[in-house]
Amino acid sequence: MNYLLIKHLHMTAAGLSILFFVVRAFWSVQGSTLLQNRLVKTLPHVIDTVLLLAGMTLAAMIGPEQPWILVKIIALIAYIGVGTIAIKRGKTAKTRAIAAIIAVAIFVYIVGVAMTKSALSWWA
Numbered sequence: 001m002n003y004l005l006i007k008h009l010h011m012t013a014a015g016l017s018i019l020f021f022v023v024r025a026f027w028s029v030q031g032s033t034l035l036q037n038r039l040v041k042t043l044p045h046v047i048d049t050v051l052l053l054a055g056m057t058l059a060a061m062i063g064p065e066q067p068w069i070l071v072k073i074i075a076l077i078a079y080i081g082v083g084t085i086a087i088k089r090g091k092t093a094k095t096r097a098i099a100a101i102i103a104v105a106i107f108v109y110i111v112g113v114a115m116t117k118s119a120l121s122w123w124a
């Protein structure tokens with residue numbers, strides 16, 4: 001498959017991922033029952049799988065032995081980990097809200113890493 005096509009798929013999945021995350025984090029802080037909806041529960045996993053698979057395919061195509069790619073993988077794990085506190089594991093609304101803000105900050109950092117191809121991200 002064409003590199004640019006996969007890159008656009010990757011970027012679209014990234015956009016949808018943060019969009020869905022912010023909506024679910026909002027519902028989580030509010031204690032909304034919408035979070036229990038089957039589609040709301042499964043769709044983010046599908047999007048995040050596409051995001052990761054497309055990213056790994058791109059990495060394989062351009063040679064994965066680049067520090068910024070490793071940094072992106074580690075930061076993605078952090079985004080998912082902190083994200084589950086925001087949506088599931090955080091006991092109070094305040095904890096979930098703080099985790100949501102940190103997860104969004106990690107996401108913004110990752111986009112900076114993607115665009116500058118440096119672990120320094122927006123500060124490169």
Ligand code: HEM
Nearest residue numbers: 011014052055056058059069072073076079110111114115
């Ligand atoms: C939340 C996670 C991620 C986000 C938000 C994200 C975002 C982006 C964005 C916006 C681009 C386009 C950058 C540009 O050209 O300006 C990009 C490209 C790319 N990403 Fe990701 N990415 C994520 C995770 C990953 C992961 C986990 C990998 C590797 C396993 C990866 C590998 C790549 C590669 C190889 C490119 C192509 C760079 C290029 O050809 O210019 N990404 N990513």
